[in-house]
Amino acid sequence: MVERTGFRDVKAEILRRIRDKTWPPGALMPNETDLAAELSCARATVNRAMRELAEQGVLDRKRKAGTRVAAAPVRRAELKIPLIRAEVEGEGAAYSYELIHRKPCPVPEFLSPYGVTGEVLSIACLHLSDGQPYQLEDRYISLTSAPAAAAQDFTVLSPNEWLIAEIPFTAVEVSFTAQAASDTEAAHLNQPPGSPIFVAERATWADGRFITFVRLSHPGAYRMTTSY
DSSP states (O other), X not given: OOOOOOHHHHHHHHHHHHHTTSSOTTOBOOOHHHHHHHTTSOHHHHHHXXXXXXXXXXXXXXXXXXXXXXXXXXXOOBOOOOOHHHHHHHTTOOEEEEEEEEEEEEOOGXXXXXXXXXEEEEEEEEEEETTEEEEEEEEEEETTTOGGGGGOOOSSSOHHHHHHHHOOOSEEEEEEEEEEOOHHHHHHHTOOTTOEEEEEEEEEEETTEXXXXXXXXXXXXXXXXXXX
């Protein structure tokens, strides 16, 4: 069979039929094999389209029970781990980077709930936009789960870039807060001590293995935008 339909086309067609009530909320979807034959594509193409729609809350997939149109579709915000260099350059500014420290150390107590064992690599670095502080990165990488990090000096390539390129994540936990800058954060971000800063804390896993925890501090004027 020559495939004439891509997964985006399949996804669009499924959405069209859901919107015109061909498949109303709660309706059982055709199986992947039948839908693939109808749309002249491979079953894997249908599977990918349905998987994405399930991740977006449009479909409800249950093993052995089939796939149904979600009774109450959920809109989910999409949050990507940004490449800081690309983020800065996307704003039309010149990116630069400074390593503050890099050292192996025992697992800090606050990481105990994540089940981290062995040593971690502690890294602090500063990302700059047109020479001005943009983001202070305070990171811990598990050397048990990511032993290759021990060979990286991170003097030129930031841990943000290295991790995105080398270890695809499968799960992420993120929190956002507004906090008062500590003396250390204030010094690196050129802010008065105690001034408001935007903080994101993120933990990532790869196939169940804890990889890294990072605290990202930004000057108070920083703006984050997501889409859904």
